[in-house]
């Protein structure tokens with residue numbers, strides 16, 4: 129995983145609440161056996177018409193969305209299926225952070241394992257962001273702060289471990305593998321065996 | 323000792339390394355269920371690093387998501403009927419399991435089925451276990467007093483390599499359901515009503531414990547239906563304390579403990595229910611008595627109404643209006659009477675024997691309406707066999723419904739069983755998201771009774787009227 133320290137980008141805004149992972153990557157694309165290349169099917173059914181042509185009014189197809197790495201989503205972003213294809217597709221497309229008032233648990237976990245930063249903000253900040261698409265924002269992972277235009281800065285929650293992993297590009301499997309002895313002791317000493 | 327909840331007991335029992343402010347807990351996993359869709363990339367990671375699977379004996383694989391529901395016994399059969407990408411994915415799964423020594427319930431197995439149906443059916447889902455799968459409906463297993471939750475593919479790799487996960491302790495939410503479910507009102511109705519009440523994000527960050535007299539009165543199959551949809555309220559997991567009903571269900575199942583081990587297990591399971599005075603971070607309650615059959619009208623499971631109620635107007639948000647437009651329904655108008663194109667009876671929510679029996683009670687002596695395609699897909703090959711032994715397949719076939727091999731089928735539309743664009747499908751599955759059952763498909767979530775009633779009347783109908791007649 130690459131290090132993630134500071135993200136500077138304009139925002140792209142998708143205000144509707146409860147954007148589920150079936151929208152982020154429709155199920156028919158899950159027959160892949162690798163994580164690569166999913167960016168092209170990100171939001172496929174919202175993004176393309178039946179003939180596979182981009183729908184001009186969908187936000188990601190609009191010129192102002194080009195190059196935006198920060199997605200501001202409605203409340204409860206990423207709900208539904210546990211498919212990690214959702215953060216894979218977002219990252220492959222070029223999204224580096226998702227901002228919302230609520231991000232679903234499994235999606236959040238999956239995002240952190242792929243260097244996609246989940247940023248939870250209060251309702252007032254969220255409303256401001258929804259009302260100001262294309263704003264230039266800075267996400268400082270080390271400081272856990274989101275900076276808005278005009279110098280306003282808001283803290284966001286990120287536990288120390290996730291922050292450490294993002295900042296150092298540490299993948300968590302390495303950390304778990306280091307626990308080998310503790311795991312072996314647990315298996316040996318537990319009161320019952322599964 | 324401080325009073326602990328069911329969740330806390332199971333959590334505490336699996337801590338390999340305790341959580342600190344700087345590091346998450348290392349949580350041991352007792353059972354890892356896998357299927358063809360969310361595991362290939364995890365094996366790629368293991369292969370790239372040269373890592374073994376730590377506990378193949380605690381890992382069980384099946385084929386369900388992209389698997390055809392027409393008869394397939396061999397890979398050659400598969401190549402003939404499946405989409406090439408789906409077939410390739412299944413082949414990768416079979417190879418991975420063979421190379422890693424993981425037990426795989428494949429095409430040739432009578433124990434194959436939807437991953438959340440076979441765990442309980444085989445008796446490998448047990449109280450007090452931690453159970454994970456790369457699938458959000460792993461919450462189903464909580465019906466046994468297990469801690470079951472869905473994980474992503476990276477975490478599938480973590481469990482394969484270390485049998486552990488890094489986890490922060492979730493919060494707890496107690497949901498008390500008192501009273502008695504009226505006739506024609508099933509577990510599916512109850513969980514839809516709960517999601518309608520707390521909302522699709524209402525359980526985020528929490529593990530739910532369902533309690534109360536109405537929960538105690540549910541069979542294991544009904545408890546699974548309730549816990550299955552916990553994720554639809556955003557919850558990490560849903561749990562129900564094990565009791566006589568649980569123990570009776572597990573007794574004698576092929577992978578349940580036997581003999582002295584069984585007795586020891588039962589003694590341990592009896593200690594799991596929440597202690598009196600156990601604290602929960604939040605609580606909610608719902609009365610079972612007044613419930614009427616529920617159906618969804620929108621594009622998430624929280625957009626739900628009693629079957630005889632009009633579609634609500636919402637508070638004018640764009641997302642709400644978009645959902646109504648997608649569904650082709652109008653605020654203020656009833657769902658009742660809407661013409662139906664497809665009926666799907668299946669999925670890990672409602673494809674167990676009792677669900678099929680309920681559906682059959684409506685189909686018996688009736689015909690599927692001319693304009694409707696009705697698909698009945700048992701949750702496992704074992705359920706299929708039992709249903710056939712009871713003659714349920716004959717009831718469905720005589721009514722003009724399709725009777726299939728087990729699998730996820732039209733719940734997720736990955737195996738070729740899909741709903742057409744603009745078609746309305748009354749479905750016993752768990753997600754009515756846009757496009758879930760096919761591009762542009764419109765899904766109405768309902769109980770098996772309500773789905774069967776829609777099939778035979780060709781419209782959204784109140785099953786209680788058919789039960790009476």
Ligand code: SF4
Nearest residue numbers: 459669670730733734
């Ligand atoms: S039946 Fe549907 S919800 Fe259940 S595991 Fe299969 S795809 Fe997922």
